[in-house]
Amino acid sequence: xxxxxxxxxAGGTTAGPAVCKLVVAYDGAGFRGFAxxxxxxxxxxxxxxxxxxxxxxxxxxxxxxxxxxxxHAWGQVVSFDALPGLDPDRLMASLNAMLGPEVVVRAADLVxxxxxxxxxxxWREYRYTVCNRRVADPFLAxxxxxxxxxxxxxxxxxxxxxxxxxxxxxxxCRKGPEGTxxxxxxxxxxxxxxxxxxxxxEVRATAFCQQxxxxxxxxxxxxxxxxxxxxxxxxxxxxxxxxxxxxxxxPEGLCLREVGYRP
Amino acid sequence: xxxxxxxxxAGGTTAGPAVCKLVVAYDGAGFRGFAxxxxxxxxxxxxxxxxxxxxxxxxxxxxxxxxxxxxHAWGQVVSFDALPGLDPDRLMASLNAMLGPEVVVRAADLVxxxxxxxxxxxWREYRYTVCNRRVADPFLAxxxxxxxxxxxxxxxxxxxxxxxxxxxxxxxCRKGPEGTxxxxxxxxxxxxxxxxxxxxxEVRATAFCQQxxxxxxxxxxxxxxxxxxxxxxxxxxxxxxxxxxxxxxxPEGLCLREVGYRP
Numbered sequence: 001x002x003x004x005x006x007x008x009x010a011g012g013t014t015a016g017p018a019v020c021k022l023v024v025a026y027d028g029a030g031f032r033g034f035a036x037x038x039x040x041x042x043x044x045x046x047x048x049x050x051x052x053x054x055x056x057x058x059x060x061x062x063x064x065x066x067x068x069x070x071x072h073a074w075g076q077v078v079s080f081d082a083l084p085g086l087d088p089d090r091l092m093a094s095l096n097a098m099l100g101p102e103v104v105v106r107a108a109d110l111v112x113x114x115x116x117x118x119x120x121x122x123w124r125e126y127r128y129t130v131c132n133r134r135v136a137d138p139f140l141a142x143x144x145x146x147x148x149x150x151x152x153x154x155x156x157x158x159x160x161x162x163x164x165x166x167x168x169x170x171x172x173c174r175k176g177p178e179g180t181x182x183x184x185x186x187x188x189x190x191x192x193x194x195x196x197x198x199x200x201x202e203v204r205a206t207a208f209c210q211q212x213x214x215x216x217x218x219x220x221x222x223x224x225x226x227x228x229x230x231x232x233x234x235x236x237x238x239x240x241x242x243x244x245x246x247x248x249x250x251p252e253g254l255c256l257r258e259v260g261y262r263p
Numbered sequence: 264x265x266x267x268x269x270x271x272x273a274g275g276t277t278a279g280p281a282v283c284k285l286v287v288a289y290d291g292a293g294f295r296g297f298a299x300x301x302x303x304x305x306x307x308x309x310x311x312x313x314x315x316x317x318x319x320x321x322x323x324x325x326x327x328x329x330x331x332x333x334x335h336a337w338g339q340v341v342s343f344d345a346l347p348g349l350d351p352d353r354l355m356a357s358l359n360a361m362l363g364p365e366v367v368v369r370a371a372d373l374v375x376x377x378x379x380x381x382x383x384x385x386w387r388e389y390r391y392t393v394c395n396r397r398v399a400d401p402f403l404a405x406x407x408x409x410x411x412x413x414x415x416x417x418x419x420x421x422x423x424x425x426x427x428x429x430x431x432x433x434x435x436c437r438k439g440p441e442g443t444x445x446x447x448x449x450x451x452x453x454x455x456x457x458x459x460x461x462x463x464x465e466v467r468a469t470a471f472c473q474q475x476x477x478x479x480x481x482x483x484x485x486x487x488x489x490x491x492x493x494x495x496x497x498x499x500x501x502x503x504x505x506x507x508x509x510x511x512x513x514p515e516g517l518c519l520r521e522v523g524y525r526p
Contacts, residue, residue, distance in 0.1 A: 025400070025401050025402075026401055027401040027402065027404075072401070072402070074402075092398075096398060096399065100398075100399045100401075100404075101399035101400065101401050101404035101409065102401055102404075103401070104398055104399050104400065104401055105398070106398055135359060135363075135367055135368070135369055136359065136363045136364035136367050137288070137364065137367065138288050138289055138290040138335070138363075138364050138365055138366070138367055139288075139290065139335070139337075139406055141290075141363075141364035141365075142405075143402055146364065
């Protein structure tokens with residue numbers, strides 16, 4: 001730690017073991033999701049390729065959230081082991097010149113060894129934007145779900161409340177491998193009215209299972225349209241059956257907004 | 264007019280001669296501008312094709328502003344001669360189902376014969392958005408010009424003032440055919456700070472010449488970067504020489520916001 005601290009004072013370069021932490025924003029439209037996959041254009045794939053080009057050595061990236069195909073991020077956090085001499089400011093500038101504006105590094109720092117973007121994360125916050133206007137908006141189409149029929153905002157709010165707390169979210173998750181838990185702790189679940197028909201669902205949890213936010217939003221919008229009652233949410237949670245909940249909301253409305261770490 | 268007035272009361276259909284007026288928003292990224300051109304994908308081309316498919320007769324469209332390739336619109340106004348029986352609400356719904364969300368009809372009305380989207384227009388208002396942050400934003404990249412170096416907003420404001428009034432804008436226009444005037448009357452020219460590094464230049468004029476807003480913004484940003492002084496603007500206007508002004512600002516920051524008609 002002494003070496004690292006000293007290096008920090010010297011302006012962000014280090015001679016000892018450290019981890020490079022990046023805060024990354026991206027437009028998810030052109031990607032098959034965040035996680036690297038062979039023969040697919042993914043955010044992690046493009047980012048790793050860029051980092052390797054700048055640093056001239058292979059890197060293994062860890063991301064805080066595995067966003068699905070088409071899902072955006074404003075505050076995705078990515079980490080990898082830094083070799084001595086890494087200059088995070090230079091790396092950030094090179095990556096932004098190479099990958100921006102589709103993928104943009106908003107911050108780059110060296111942090112003590114042991115930091116892991118995924119395992120060290122304390123919470124993740126997603127935002128889902130619904131454009132509730134009769135007529136679509138060409139400039140919001142890439143980042144929101146256009147719902148033309150009027151939504152009952154009071155019902156949306158009532159329905160969002162029961163998700164707070166620790167629950168088994170099996171009804172709102174894509175089935176994972178046998179034996180994986182779908183219990184998650186939601187810290188916040190609420191709708192914000194931006195005005196002009198824009199509604200944003202903000203949900204913060206210690207972790208999410210796959211497609212969880214989109215399944216919750218699809219079900220909440222069913223409530224907003226009068227197809228379900230707010231009181232049904234708890235029963236759907238307790239049923240632990242994906243068929244009980246509503247359809248998946250489309251990916252373009254979803255954005256990984258922020259990841260929280262202990263100070 | 265009696266027939267038309269009666270039809271208006273009957274819910275928007277008409278048996279007499281009338282004009283259909285559409286207010287249209289579009290994401291200009293995928294188009295070679297507004298005006299129809301053979302073998303090019305243009306907004307007017309796509310729109311006319313859609314209208315002809317719904318109404319089953321040929322139409323000739325007039326647009327209030329000939330936006331360049333890549334330029335957006337929120338309030339482009341389009342008109343064409345309506346045949347008896349045209350239902351503007353149905354036309355709007357059909358066009359939006361067919362062309363949205365890239366091209367969206369925000370309003371459709373039957374107006375008295377003689378209305379012409381271009382000739383009847385009293386003023387046009389454009390907005391140009393500059394994203395003045397060190398790091399680009401993936402979600403603003405399609406609708407703004409990313410200028411990473413800090414802009415002097417006070418200088419931008421001072422430089423915008425002299426454009427108000429009637430001037431020969433030859434220094435800020437693409438040269439048109441011999442004999443065409445480049446004299447225009449600007450009613451408003453000002454910068455609005457949205458916050459978070461977003462700067463919007465709002466310019467309203469009775470009419471614009473080609474590339475005028477982009478040439479003005481390119482020159483103003485030169486001022487904001489300290490490459491020119493605000494006091495130079497009047498001299499550039501008086502010089503009537505395109506080489507005196509700055510470079511063209513990129514098209515994606517520009518949006519035809521609104522077109523005004525006499526009540």
